[in-house]
Amino acid sequence: MKTYRELFSVGAFRVLFLVQCLNVGAYAVSSLALGTITFAATGSAIPTALSMFGAPLVRILGQSWFGSGSDLVRPRRALILIALASLGANVLQAIPDLLWGWRFALLALPPLITSALGGSLIALMSDVLPTEAFILGRATMNIAVGVMQVVGFGVAGLLQLHVPTSQLFLGAAGGLALAALLVRLGLGDHPPRAAGASLVRRTREVNRRLLGSPVIRPVFLSLWVPNGLIVGCEALFVPYAGSRAGYLFAASAAGMLTGDVVVGRFVPAALRDRLIEPLRLLLAVPYLAFFLVPSVPAAAGLAFVASVGYCASLPLQERLVERTEGDVRGQVFGLNGTGLMVGQAFGALLGGVVAQLLTHQTGGGEAARVGSAAQAMALMALASVAATLALTPGLRRSRVRAAEAAGIPT
Numbered sequence: 001m002k003t004y005r006e007l008f009s010v011g012a013f014r015v016l017f018l019v020q021c022l023n024v025g026a027y028a029v030s031s032l033a034l035g036t037i038t039f040a041a042t043g044s045a046i047p048t049a050l051s052m053f054g055a056p057l058v059r060i061l062g063q064s065w066f067g068s069g070s071d072l073v074r075p076r077r078a079l080i081l082i083a084l085a086s087l088g089a090n091v092l093q094a095i096p097d098l099l100w101g102w103r104f105a106l107l108a109l110p111p112l113i114t115s116a117l118g119g120s121l122i123a124l125m126s127d128v129l130p131t132e133a134f135i136l137g138r139a140t141m142n143i144a145v146g147v148m149q150v151v152g153f154g155v156a157g158l159l160q161l162h163v164p165t166s167q168l169f170l171g172a173a174g175g176l177a178l179a180a181l182l183v184r185l186g187l188g189d190h191p192p193r194a195a196g197a198s199l200v201r202r203t204r205e206v207n208r209r210l211l212g213s214p215v216i217r218p219v220f221l222s223l224w225v226p227n228g229l230i231v232g233c234e235a236l237f238v239p240y241a242g243s244r245a246g247y248l249f250a251a252s253a254a255g256m257l258t259g260d261v262v263v264g265r266f267v268p269a270a271l272r273d274r275l276i277e278p279l280r281l282l283l284a285v286p287y288l289a290f291f292l293v294p295s296v297p298a299a300a301g302l303a304f305v306a307s308v309g310y311c312a313s314l315p316l317q318e319r320l321v322e323r324t325e326g327d328v329r330g331q332v333f334g335l336n337g338t339g340l341m342v343g344q345a346f347g348a349l350l351g352g353v354v355a356q357l358l359t360h361q362t363g364g365g366e367a368a369r370v371g372s373a374a375q376a377m378a379l380m381a382l383a384s385v386a387a388t389l390a391l392t393p394g395l396r397r398s399r400v401r402a403a404e405a406a407g408i409p410t
Helices: 004-008 011-042 045-053 056-065 075-093 100-117 120-128 131-160 168-184 199-214 216-234 237-265 267-276 276-292 296-323 324-364 364-397 400-408
Strands: none
Touching: 004 011, 004 131, 011 045, 011 075, 011 100, 011 120, 011 131, 011 168, 045 100, 045 120, 045 168, 045 324, 056 100, 056 168, 056 199, 075 120, 075 168, 075 296, 100 324, 120 131, 120 324, 131 168, 131 237, 131 296, 199 216, 199 324, 216 237, 216 296, 216 324, 216 364, 237 276, 237 296, 237 364, 267 276, 267 296, 276 364, 296 324, 324 364
């Protein structure tokens, strides 16, 4: 299975792809709505940022205690529960003048459910597709996420010009209702991957085994840390480029899309596995040029080239599939998703802190702001390079042939 035509000929994959699109689009619409309402009421960036990007904090809690739900609950039921939890939260968020305590309580509900069940979608995808098609399927899902984020935010921005912001929640709820209906009518009822275990106990045991494994832990860290630090660079696009930051975001998105298409569609398995470390370095090295404070067009070109390196996550996830058992596959992908979001949130926070410290040292003014942002981006890239190099010896243990020859347990 090497073409998109063959990939989309699998009915279950078509359903999962559409569900992913609807979930991501609804999340983008509701996030913009909640962020707009929060900023209008508080005038503060901190609660606004928490309302839009605070989900990883809740997902850490849920993943620590309930992550095995992705393996203990039937996949179709899990996906319906995720959609309905978000649907209910959005309907309630649409209530005018809702108290802020309730808004943040509702904000916590969907990521808590997702942390327990969210690995079901990718794990089910790995079941319904042939092994050799996993990377193409995963790359296609990544493309769906990127495109639907742009579409969701764009549609929400246009709708805000014509309807009250609170009604955007109802639009998001409608998309989630369609997602739940697609799952119910379009997917078969697959059995759970595991049974007869305590949810909390199994979650903690499997997390301990995965994160304690000398084979799996470096794979997770390579997925979370280097790219999380580069998200810290992207978080500084606005301070660096001001009103022209959109060009940098667009270039970054285009680079990510290019990498996913090329590696997912055209690069053979043996080669893409050997490209993991070079691609992780590619993700960071172009940002070292920001020490020279490049022009915005040059910065956009650097961001495009660097973002191609995000596609290293595809062969890394392929290793997760190869080196873990099927009965924990849902928790594996749930843990990966949570770690990825936390790494990105931490990287964005760290990038902002570094830029702020440099600005205080250099004084005020626009030139100081731009220069501090550029230096902070280069320092974050340097940290990403260091993380990639430090993780390289551990990644060698996760190469299938090397691990089997050494008899390393997973």
